[in-house]
Amino acid sequence: xxxxxxxxxxxxxxxxxxxxxxxxxxxxxxxxxxxxxxxxxxxxxxxxxxxxxxxxxxxxxxxxxxxxxxxxxxxxxxxxxxxxxxxxxxxxxxxxxxxxxxxxxxxxxxxxxxxxxxxxx
Amino acid sequence: xxxxxxxxxxxxxxxxxxxxxxxxxxxxxxxxxxxxxxxxxxxxxxxxxxxxxxxxxxxxxxxxxxxxxxxxxxxxxxxxxxxxxxxxxxxxxxxxxxxxxxxxxxxxxxxxxxxxxxxxxxxxxxxxxxxxxxxxxxxxxxxxxxxxxxxxxxxxxxxxxxxxxxxxxxxxxxxxxxxxxxxxxxxxxxxxxxxxxxxxxxxxxxxxxxxxxxxxxxxxxxxxxxxxxxxxxxxxxxxxxxxxxxxxxxxxxxxxxxxxxxxxxxxxxxxxxxxxxxxxxxxxxxxxxxxxxxxxxxxxxxxxxxxxxxxxxxxxxxxxxxxxxxxxxxxxxxxxxxxxxxxxxxxxxxxxxxxxxxxxxxxxxxxxxxxxxxxxxxxxxxxxxxxxxxxxxxxxxxxxxxxxxxxxxxxxxxxxxxxxxxxxxxxxxxxxxxxxxxxxxxxxxxxxxxxxxxxxxxxxxxxxxxxxxxxxxxxxxxxxxxxxxxxxxxxxxxxxxxxxxxxxxxxxxxxxxxxxxxxxxxxxxxxxxxxxxxxxxxxxxxxxxxxxxxxxxxxxxxxxxxxxxxxxxxxxxxxxxxxxxxxxxxxxxxxxxxxxxxxxxxxxxxxxxxxxxxxxxxxxxxxxxxxxxxxxxxxxxxxxxxxxxxxxxxxxxxxxxxxxxxxxxxxxxxxxxxxxxxxxxxxxxxxxxxxxxxxxxxxxxxxxxxxxxxxxxxxxxxxxxxxxxxxxx
Numbered sequence: 001x002x003x004x005x006x007x008x009x010x011x012x013x014x015x016x017x018x019x020x021x022x023x024x025x026x027x028x029x030x031x032x033x034x035x036x037x038x039x040x041x042x043x044x045x046x047x048x049x050x051x052x053x054x055x056x057x058x059x060x061x062x063x064x065x066x067x068x069x070x071x072x073x074x075x076x077x078x079x080x081x082x083x084x085x086x087x088x089x090x091x092x093x094x095x096x097x098x099x100x101x102x103x104x105x106x107x108x109x110x111x112x113x114x115x116x117x118x119x120x121x
Numbered sequence: 122x123x124x125x126x127x128x129x130x131x132x133x134x135x136x137x138x139x140x141x142x143x144x145x146x147x148x149x150x151x152x153x154x155x156x157x158x159x160x161x162x163x164x165x166x167x168x169x170x171x172x173x174x175x176x177x178x179x180x181x182x183x184x185x186x187x188x189x190x191x192x193x194x195x196x197x198x199x200x201x202x203x204x205x206x207x208x209x210x211x212x213x214x215x216x217x218x219x220x221x222x223x224x225x226x227x228x229x230x231x232x233x234x235x236x237x238x239x240x241x242x243x244x245x246x247x248x249x250x251x252x253x254x255x256x257x258x259x260x261x262x263x264x265x266x267x268x269x270x271x272x273x274x275x276x277x278x279x280x281x282x283x284x285x286x287x288x289x290x291x292x293x294x295x296x297x298x299x300x301x302x303x304x305x306x307x308x309x310x311x312x313x314x315x316x317x318x319x320x321x322x323x324x325x326x327x328x329x330x331x332x333x334x335x336x337x338x339x340x341x342x343x344x345x346x347x348x349x350x351x352x353x354x355x356x357x358x359x360x361x362x363x364x365x366x367x368x369x370x371x372x373x374x375x376x377x378x379x380x381x382x383x384x385x386x387x388x389x390x391x392x393x394x395x396x397x398x399x400x401x402x403x404x405x406x407x408x409x410x411x412x413x414x415x416x417x418x419x420x421x422x423x424x425x426x427x428x429x430x431x432x433x434x435x436x437x438x439x440x441x442x443x444x445x446x447x448x449x450x451x452x453x454x455x456x457x458x459x460x461x462x463x464x465x466x467x468x469x470x471x472x473x474x475x476x477x478x479x480x481x482x483x484x485x486x487x488x489x490x491x492x493x494x495x496x497x498x499x500x501x502x503x504x505x506x507x508x509x510x511x512x513x514x515x516x517x518x519x520x521x522x523x524x525x526x527x528x529x530x531x532x533x534x535x536x537x538x539x540x541x542x543x544x545x546x547x548x549x550x551x552x553x554x555x556x557x558x559x560x561x562x563x564x565x566x567x568x569x570x571x572x573x574x575x576x577x578x579x580x581x582x583x584x585x586x587x588x589x590x591x592x593x594x595x596x597x598x599x600x601x602x603x604x605x606x607x608x609x610x611x612x613x614x615x616x617x618x619x620x621x622x623x624x625x626x627x628x629x630x631x632x633x634x635x636x637x638x639x640x641x642x643x644x645x646x647x648x649x650x651x652x653x654x655x656x657x658x659x660x661x662x663x664x665x666x667x668x669x670x671x672x673x674x675x676x677x678x679x680x681x682x683x684x685x686x687x688x689x690x691x692x693x694x695x696x697x698x699x700x701x702x703x704x705x706x707x708x709x710x711x712x713x714x715x716x717x718x719x720x721x722x723x724x725x726x727x728x729x730x731x732x733x734x735x736x737x738x739x740x741x742x743x744x745x746x747x748x749x750x751x752x753x754x755x756x757x758x759x760x761x762x763x764x765x766x767x768x769x770x771x772x773x774x775x776x777x778x779x780x781x782x783x784x785x786x787x788x789x790x791x792x793x794x795x796x797x798x799x800x801x802x803x804x805x806x807x808x809x810x811x812x813x814x815x816x817x818x819x820x821x822x823x824x825x826x827x828x829x830x831x832x833x834x835x836x837x838x839x840x841x842x843x844x845x846x847x848x849x850x
Contacts (some may be wrong), residue, residue: 013132013173020124055168078304100304101363106175118313121306
């Protein structure tokens, strides 16, 4: 059975790109448009990996990660943040919030899939 | 479609939305009406554009949006004051960003001079001393350099050239609690290592306490890994990239010729200091396929910690979360074509419903209460469905109005006038096609308003007006139509000058007696231009006649009201939708026609005394104090001879867009109803006097009359009344 990835990004473009690359790699994809929506989606599904953006309206990536980690059920779900190479500070913040790893933007499908492989037990 | 191309299209669509958001946010910031989250929203808009641009390798866009984003980030963190200068630069930057997006979309390069200047200004906002010096995010690089050193290229990892001989690397690895708390796992790391070469790992369970002392979230296991690889240390470290800082890690790379030596003494790591003989025998060769079982054997604890993911793996099937399923996404995107098809189908449904009603009545069962109620309900539902589908096409005029803000800025800048745009009713919704086709006419009217209407600041001051002129753009609903007004508080129309120009150009005779409204309407005549020298603002070869034609093509009307010294107001009245029309169904010589209700002023039953002949074949009808030309629809369309006795028919008084009033003579009025517009041009060909067709309840085709064309044709060809058409039955 395919693994499910939840992608959380307020940009449709990024959501579409993530989905295309992930579906191509054989994953099922569920999408959310911001952190709040992500938490909502998590009520109905337990993904194998979460990929989230940081800058989002309503609830940003940091808040989202903290909220997910606070839920017992999702403690073991790897969370990858989408970040840029220049965002060392954000990367560190995301990690201390509980992010498992990161994907450096602009990503390519190989980078994305390799990052997921590296956290998927 | 190529999926990448489809995402590209999404990207540019989304860019449009982001740019709209950006502009609205910046204007709110400038006006001091910003909400606390406005600056964040503005930042996100630019950030999002940058993100997508990076993915599509649109380097200029990335470079510019990065500089822009950096400024916004500083404003957001209060490291840069949003002074008027900063605001002005950012608003210009938004314009440039919009240009760069447009260039990228059209796959052309924007001249570097067009944007690099503003980019430089953005950079200088970050480098000068407006606000406290930013903390350098990383040591070693200057803040400015860090801020602008974004490159979309992939970061080349520092791989040494592969060594011909694989060497044996010893890795001591002891995860800390945090590693598991962040949902990192040992197994994937081992799997990554196995990609680099052959792996032999020994797990040291010595630190595992007794069950009663065991913290289920604690990390107790450590590993000694021997990796036979030709890759260098950096590649090995990369496998541990996500857990760096959350574990103890020692990597000992022997000299290439050191063979497979394993020096226990040099590897001090917590409990895993020495390996008993028995444990050494448990060394397992790592092969990627065996990871699952190996992992559970060697690392039961960590496997348990990761159980959430595997147990959830089976649970998710029940939740039905298929690919792309998202229960809470508030909007969906639908191809415009699909909506159009739906609208067409609803049109068919409306027609079918009317046909069904008629047939049931004809069959004599319409009187049965249950049938009548059923029919009523069907009609009601059909109308609701129709309205619902129409609402899908409706869009607020806000983005259109926001685009006009830029036009105002640009024209004001290039004319040296100070002008502020005020908008009202941006939430008013109108058909998408109408919104799109309004951009050009509105742009032209706003250019005109500033170029010809608003006076120069010093002139305004001397007239006792505020130095800053105002252009007001409003939208609202009025009796089933959308009314858009473009008003300025400038000088108003210079009527003597307009009249003089019209005489000079031979548009009117020297002794023509014209009312103010008639003079104002001269502006709509083709080729009329009041600018004595063609300015590069308004004089772009597009006159008000083109504006008027575009509005008419949308089923709209345009009118002017002007007061000398106080300004002019152009009013556009537009239909809510282009798909249906309220019409009056009339009969002419056994044929059925539809006259758009918007053109009709009133209907009159002519008395024999009110109809007067005027010249050869012309008649007028006296309605109160005025005489209106009679257009006999039947003879005009060539389906019969002119009615000899006009009073046997009905006169429908219509007004053309130009304000001319005429009486259309028909045999009888049958009904007044909403009809679905079916293009005649698409199915047959353009026919003078006929705007479109529709299908009536009885299934017959009825033609929708083009009132303006009928009247104009009649006026210009006063000697020939022939306008034959093929009338389908």
